Amino acid sequence: VSLWKQRLRWARGNVQVTRRYRKLWFRPSRTHGLGGVSFGIFWFCLFLQPIVMITSSAALLTLYFGNFPRAWLAFHLLWIINAATYIFITCFSLLIDPKIGRHTWRQALVFPGAINLSIIIYSCFPRLFGGPLRYLFTTARLYQAHGHRGWVIVFIYAWPAASMAVAYLAKVVESRPFGRFLSPLLVYTVGYGSLLCACTFASYVKELRHAEMIWDKTEKTGKVVIPT
Amino acid sequence: VTGDPGWQRPRTFEREIRYALRYERGLFVKALVALAVVAVIVILRTLYFA
Numbered sequence: 001v002s003l004w005k006q007r008l009r010w011a012r013g014n015v016q017v018t019r020r021y022r023k024l025w026f027r028p029s030r031t032h033g034l035g036g037v038s039f040g041i042f043w044f045c046l047f048l049q050p051i052v053m054i055t056s057s058a059a060l061l062t063l064y065f066g067n068f069p070r071a072w073l074a075f076h077l078l079w080i081i082n083a084a085t086y087i088f089i090t091c092f093s094l095l096i097d098p099k100i101g102r103h104t105w106r107q108a109l110v111f112p113g114a115i116n117l118s119i120i121i122y123s124c125f126p127r128l129f130g131g132p133l134r135y136l137f138t139t140a141r142l143y144q145a146h147g148h149r150g151w152v153i154v155f156i157y158a159w160p161a162a163s164m165a166v167a168y169l170a171k172v173v174e175s176r177p178f179g180r181f182l183s184p185l186l187v188y189t190v191g192y193g194s195l196l197c198a199c200t201f202a203s204y205v206k207e208l209r210h211a212e213m214i215w216d217k218t219e220k221t222g223k224v225v226i227p228t
Numbered sequence: 229v230t231g232d233p234g235w236q237r238p239r240t241f242e243r244e245i246r247y248a249l250r251y252e253r254g255l256f257v258k259a260l261v262a263l264a265v266v267a268v269i270v271i272l273r274t275l276y277f278a
Contacts, residue, residue: 083269084266084269084270087262087265087266087269088262088263088265088266089262091261091262091265091266092258092259092262095258095261095262096255096258124269124273125273127276
């Protein structure tokens with residue numbers, strides 16, 4: 001909940017900055033750097049990430065019901081790009097500070113979440129998992145005409161958008177019974193990126209509703225021990 | 229500024245610049261290593277697991 005409060009505060013700040021400087025974006029100027037094209041691309045890639053995730057899911061699902069082979073191709077392209085980005089960012093981040101990397105490599109590996117990581121591994125090495133998956137789907141009667149077509153594919157296509165809802169659930173259940181166990185479990189399932197996207201989406205809603213702008217201070221209760 | 233002889237400042241500045249450049253060069257090499265890992269996985273996927 002503390003993390004959610006903090007990130008929501010930051011995300012609402014981003015929405016306010018985007019709105020306040022709306023006449024400056026993508027208009028290069030000699031007096032300030034806000035109008036730079038590259039800066040604008042970086043900014044809006046992060047700012048619009050929830051919309052990108054929702055539209056990706058919507059596009060894949062539309063293609064799935066309309067033109068399955070194209071959906072399958074688009075899905076592979078999307079996840080191969082995701083896999084390459086994940087491998088590059090993870091390797092580079094760990095290499096920047098190898099001493100810290102030795103202590104944090106497990107967290108770095110599961111950063112995208114268990115489900116996204118499984119999809120990434122499958123996208124990289126489909127043949128390696130094709131046999132066992134086909135057996136699993138056949139025995140579970142999920143295997144149909146187009147490979148793994150069925151609710152599993154629909155689930156995977158819907159996952160980018162659905163993961164944000166599950167990330168929100170991680171925040172909601174924390175104060176409920178078994179929340180201390182369930183909340184981290186859900187966060188590790190959906191990944192940190194989806195959690196941040198859910199925060200950004202919540203910030204859109206808060207700003208659209210003109211919610212009260214309070215600091216909602218984060219109470220820091222963490223007990224992090226730095227190994228020596 | 230007192231107690232900071234002027235002739236020492238350029239030397240300190242040069243040392244800082246050298247350190248910063250070494251760090252930036254290190255980052256470049258690390259980025260190349262990370263790209264090489266991506267390339268190896270893409271090649272492996274294309275040749276054996278596609």
